[in-house]
Amino acid sequence: MITLHQVSKHYITSSGPFHAVQSVSLQVEEGEIHGIIGASGAGKSTLLRLMNVLERPDEGNVIVNGEELTRMPEKRLRESRRSIGMIFQHYHLVHNRTVSGNVAMPLELAGVPKKERAERVRECLQFVGLADKAEQYPAQLSGGQKQRVAIARALANRPAVLLCDEPTSALDPQTTADILGVLREINRELGVTIVIVTHDMDVVRSICTRVSEMRDGHLLSTKRVAGPAVGS
């Protein structure tokens, strides 16, 4: 579903070039929940943003859903990104739009007609359990509810892949478990391939099928995650 081939990315900083991701190759298989773990500054977020080419790689190739995105012109890239949803630690909701308005945004950008837009917004909010909050504003919601809105927005264009950048790091343990439950359902029921950046090994143990470990811009290993013990 996602192939990174020898991908590198550096940033220019005041003290010179900083190699955030160095020659990383990684295959995310269709249907998996793939964790990316590592310390702060290891390059996890950069690697995730390379997967939908929010960051253009200096070198290497990014192939998603059979499409080579690496050198695609910006306009076509925007269209291809519709099949790749993304969520963040701090939700990135638009505060002056209602819950429905937030979920509708990617559909407006994609030119989906109004009637179908309303149906899809309803469907997505229902999926994340927020049908009754459609007309509220983000400020009226809890953190977990805001993340559900962000998830509904990420699903609006029916993506094949969902990229999650520390999706539960701002949430308490119970809300974390709830949001991980929603992600598991998205994977199982909608067949969406999921990549989760996290610094929390419990998140990996609870929902990931495989995990890749990053350190200092390098991918150290990719391993299968043992399922939860029987009875736990």
Ligand code: ADP
């Ligand atoms: P992680 O997600 O593992 O914490 P990041 O990918 O966010 O790591 O960042 C890796 C390194 O790259 C960090 O040291 C960070 O300071 C640096 N970095 C990230 N984005 C930028 C940027 N836009 N400009 C300069 N340096 C950056």
Ligand code: ADP
């Ligand atoms: P934080 O990351 O501090 O928790 P929020 O999650 O509330 O903040 O917002 C995250 C980001 O969402 C903001 O940094 C901003 O880029 C974007 N954002 C918020 N409100 C708007 C808006 N009205 N229009 C466009 N972007 C917005």
